[in-house]
Amino acid sequence: MFEIDHWTVNGTEVSSLSNVLALSDIDTNNDVVAFVKLHTINVSFGVTGDNEYGSWYQISTANETVEYSLSTTNKVLKYGDVLNLAVNEAYAEGGAREGMYDFAYWKVNGVPVSTNMYLNLIAKVENLDIVAVFTPANLKVTADVLVYDCKAQSYAASSIAGEVFGLDATEYNYLSELALTAEANKNYKFIGWYKLSNEEYVELTTELEYEFVLQNETHLIAVFEKTAKLSLVNSDASAGVLTGANVYSVGEIVNISAQANKGFKFVAWLNNGSIISRLSDISFEMTDGDMTLVAEFDPVYN
Numbered sequence: 327m328f329e330i331d332h333w334t335v336n337g338t339e340v341s342s343l344s345n346v347l348a349l350s351d352i353d354t355n356n357d358v359v360a361f362v363k364l365h366t367i368n369v370s371f372g373v374t375g376d377n378e379y380g381s382w383y384q385i386s387t388a389n390e391t392v393e394y395s396l397s398t399t400n401k402v403l404k405y406g407d408v409l410n411l412a413v414n415e416a417y418a419e420g421g422a423r424e425g426m427y428d429f430a431y432w433k434v435n436g437v438p439v440s441t442n443m444y445l446n447l448i449a450k451v452e453n454l455d456i457v458a459v460f461t462p463a464n465l466k467v468t469a470d471v472l473v474y475d476c477k478a479q480s481y482a483a484s485s486i487a488g489e490v491f492g493l494d495a496t497e498y499n500y501l502s503e504l505a506l507t508a509e510a511n512k513n514y515k516f517i518g519w520y521k522l523s524n525e526e527y528v529e530l531t532t533e534l535e536y537e538f539v540l541q542n543e544t545h546l547i548a549v550f551e552k553t554a555k556l557s558l559v560n561s562d563a564s565a566g567v568l569t570g571a572n573v574y575s576v577g578e579i580v581n582i583s584a585q586a587n588k589g590f591k592f593v594a595w596l597n598n599g600s601i602i603s604r605l606s607d608i609s610f611e612m613t614d615g616d617m618t619l620v621a622e623f624d625p626v627y628n
Contacts, residue, residue: 521544561621
């Protein structure tokens with residue numbers, strides 16, 4: 327299509343403002359020429375969804391190929407020009423931004439026209455407002471339960487150590503706010519939320535609840551330790567003071583002490599009636615299972 331560029335009368339340009347030229351002197355012969363040009367179309371580009379992660383797409387017109395973003399938001403075309411657009415594949419279905427936003431559809435002058443990542447248009451008369459619409463991607467969130475062996479310094483999957491609450495689905499929208507809670511079962515204790523990074527377990531928090539904003543696919547690990555209770559008993563309630571009774575992780579090094587009161591002397595530590603040490607201060611590795619040790623004291627006669 328063409329549009330008036332300017333008018334000349336008897337070789338002199340007289341107007342470029344209208345498709346209609348008014349001449350006041352109708353009695354004079356006039357050589358009137360209308361110069362025309364190809365109609366131009368203004369094209370504006372936009373993105374909805376996310377200005378940073380969904381803004382890139384490829385534009386090509388004729389033999390020209392340019393990468394556009396929101397910082398380059400318009401272009402002037404001529405009637406009949408072919409406009410080829412393509413969503414950058416890195417953003418179409420995840421890719422470089424780990425699926426934060428997915429391409430949904432193209433919208434031209436406010437009307438959805440295609441869900442294909444490629445869009446071909448021929449410039450005609452009307453200006454074009456072209457928008458690439460992105461929607462938040464669905465990202466996977468998973469959580470496992472592991473038991474840490476402090477002696478072997480290793481991790482193992484467990485179905486009995488504890489439970490994780492807060493995951494009502496396996497996928498959530500990008501930027502969803504999530505809160506997961508860990509709960510230890512009997513004979514276990516929670517030690518922290520972790521993630522794997524370069525095959526290493528990285529601690530996120532030791533709090534039971536972990537809150538975060540989802541920005542990529544996430545795999546969390548709730549880590550527990552097996553525990554056992556250590557009880558210390560005096561052979562004579564007035565014989566001395568015992569320290570070290572507590573709940574410990576299995577494999578943890580335990581330190582216990584027996585301090586004799588006046589009129590008594592420490593004899594030995596006993597486990598199930600058998601002597602394990604005659605030293606009042608000892609260290610040992612906590613076994614799997616509750617344990618009760620008896621501190622044996624004898625009276626001292628002057």
